[in-house]
Amino acid sequence: MKKLMIVMVCVGLLMGCKSTVVTPEGTEATYSKAEGVLRSTLEGSVPDVVNATNATLEDLELVGVENTVDKLKGKITAQMAVGTKVSINLEAVDFDTTSIRVKVGTFGDKSISMQIFRNIEKRLNAE
Secondary structure: OHHHHHHHHHHHHHHOOEEEEEOOOOOEEEEEOOOOEEEEEEEOOHHHHHHHHHHHHHHOOOEEEEEEEOOOEEEEEEEOOOOOEEEEEEEEEEOOEEEEEEEEOOOOOHHHHHHHHHHHHHHHHHO
8 A cells, every 4th residue: 555655655646747848939838747848839831841851950060860750741860979968849830830849968957958949949930
């Protein structure tokens, strides 16, 4: 019984470990500690977000950038210099809005995920 109670408390804590951030540009992003994933939506079609993402990863000098993308969904992966994997998943919400998920490393890194997301967002707003 005691073990079950401990497991229930741990699961409850993990389920509630989400934080929401509003960027200076006004976009709301949610980071889930349990999954290590930053989620948001961006104003732009999937191809526009892909272009902004590729430019961001190039600017940040990430290596091994791979795109598996069409006009509805896509996945972009890269590696940081220290070997940490960066994974960005995109999905069209409608013609001009794209859902984005950013995960850095196995367990996630909120700070780096936010830096990547903000850079993508700035590039989209500059277009």
